[in-house]
Amino acid sequence: MKHDAEQLAAAYLTTMRRRGRRRYEAHLLACEPCWREVCLARRGRQLAESSRRAAPPGLRDDIRAAVAAAATAPADRPHARAPIAFAVALTLAMVAGAAMVAQPWRHGPPVPAAPAVLAAAVASYRDNRLPGTAVPGELAPDLTGLRLHLVGAATGQLDGMPVTTFTYMDATGARLAIYRSTRPFPEAAEAHVLGGEDSAWTMRSSGITVICARGTHTMLLLGSDAALVRQAGAVLHAT
Amino acid sequence: MRRGTGDHEEFLRATLRHADLLHALAARLAVRPADVSDLVQETYLRAFAAWHSRRPDDVGAWLATICLNVGRDERRRHSRRDTALHDGPLPDIPDRADTAEAALERLGNSWVETALWTLPETQRIAITLMDVCGFTAAQVAAITGAPRGTVLARVHRGRKALALTIRGEPSRAATRGAGDEARR
Numbered sequence: 001m002k003h004d005a006e007q008l009a010a011a012y013l014t015t016m017r018r019r020g021r022r023r024y025e026a027h028l029l030a031c032e033p034c035w036r037e038v039c040l041a042r043r044g045r046q047l048a049e050s051s052r053r054a055a056p057p058g059l060r061d062d063i064r065a066a067v068a069a070a071a072t073a074p075a076d077r078p079h080a081r082a083p084i085a086f087a088v089a090l091t092l093a094m095v096a097g098a099a100m101v102a103q104p105w106r107h108g109p110p111v112p113a114a115p116a117v118l119a120a121a122v123a124s125y126r127d128n129r130l131p132g133t134a135v136p137g138e139l140a141p142d143l144t145g146l147r148l149h150l151v152g153a154a155t156g157q158l159d160g161m162p163v164t165t166f167t168y169m170d171a172t173g174a175r176l177a178i179y180r181s182t183r184p185f186p187e188a189a190e191a192h193v194l195g196g197e198d199s200a201w202t203m204r205s206s207g208i209t210v211i212c213a214r215g216t217h218t219m220l221l222l223g224s225d226a227a228l229v230r231q232a233g234a235v236l237h238a239t
Numbered sequence: 240m241r242r243g244t245g246d247h248e249e250f251l252r253a254t255l256r257h258a259d260l261l262h263a264l265a266a267r268l269a270v271r272p273a274d275v276s277d278l279v280q281e282t283y284l285r286a287f288a289a290w291h292s293r294r295p296d297d298v299g300a301w302l303a304t305i306c307l308n309v310g311r312d313e314r315r316r317h318s319r320r321d322t323a324l325h326d327g328p329l330p331d332i333p334d335r336a337d338t339a340e341a342a343l344e345r346l347g348n349s350w351v352e353t354a355l356w357t358l359p360e361t362q363r364i365a366i367t368l369m370d371v372c373g374f375t376a377a378q379v380a381a382i383t384g385a386p387r388g389t390v391l392a393r394v395h396r397g398r399k400a401l402a403l404t405i406r407g408e409p410s411r412a413a414t415r416g417a418g419d420e421a422r423r
Contacts, residue, residue: 015391173311
């Protein structure tokens with residue numbers, strides 16, 4: 001029987017369900033490569049688990065003291081760099097805007113797009129890569145209320161669909177991406193609708209939460225932190 | 240602007256129970272052992288700064304994500320990490336005749352720690368998050384931003400590499416013998 005011993009053993013020790021486990025355990029008795037994979041991985045897991053240790057006793061007190069000090073200290077100006085980022089975005093928009101033809105933002109005819117565009121958006125977010133290099137002709141949405149500052153902006157294409165992308169980051173390193181298009185994004189088969197007709201919808205893919213804005217469905221919000229994506233959606237009146 | 244006492248008490252109540260796992264993660268990220276506590280504290284301070292604007296669904300995973308980012312930032316500042324990893328002698332590799340259990344007893348934790356540091360970073364982080372911190376594969380995927388299948392492969396390969404490092408590279412016969420023995 002041809003099979004991937006490594007993949008099967010990895011699944012067996014993590015996510016395989018009961019029925020699959022029973023079948024695989026029967027298979028193990030007759031398959032030396034699989035047996036070896038499982039033995040080694042079990043040993044490795046046991047070794048890794050043996051290195052668990054409690055934090056030093058004083059650590060919690062140190063954390064309490066540090067957080068208490070931060071709580072009573074005057075808060076830093078949130079995102080001192082944000083105004084700079086916006087000034088840059090504004091300048092770029094002014095320069096690009098003069099050269100660009102106005103885009104038919106809400107009135108463009110809906111063109112059927114393959115769901116692959118969603119996969120492309122997820123991959124673009126996951127790989128932290130912009131879908132193009134052209135300067136956007138529009139201003140980035142203001143998300144400073146969520147302590148998010150602009151870290152990237154570009155116009156390009158996702159699976160052939162024209163998009164403008166803005167990426168944000170907060171002080172913890174959490175990222176959020178916004179993709180805007182002149183065309184509606186296709187709804188994923190696994191999407192959950194967040195209301196009635198013309199409502200926003202949401203989906204999860206590879207640990208990334210996607211929200212497609214209500215109405216024209218021409219804006220996507222993506223992020224690993226589901227709560228952050230929801231909050232950004234609320235701020236932008238997308239949900 | 241000052242934040243209220245209640246705010247930081249609420250933050251500490253929600254997050255302090257994750258101090259052990261953050262310490263374990265920081266220990267596999269810190270440039271020097273002495274930096275581990277600083278890295279954990281910095282994680283808490285960044286988390287507290289963001290706590291104001293949102294409450295995460297999964298506090299442990301959220302903290303781990305911040306800790307990874309803090310660790311990466313620190314590493315960029317200490318680009319000499321690669322050489323620091325190999326400062327000092329590695330412990331002796333146990334005799335191949337040792338059983339794994341006996342080897343474990345003899346080696347103790349420090350050797351396992353050293354062996355973990357010999358793994359590629361992606362595998363070390365995946366193993367730490369899953370086997371030491373106790374996150375699920377889905378949580379690790381969300382924390383690291385890698386697809387779940389990639390996480391499972393990293394964990395599996397890391398576990399194997401760890402086992403082989405502890406035992407020395409086993410011959411096929413030796414492995415077969417161990418397998419046969421275990422089956423009995």
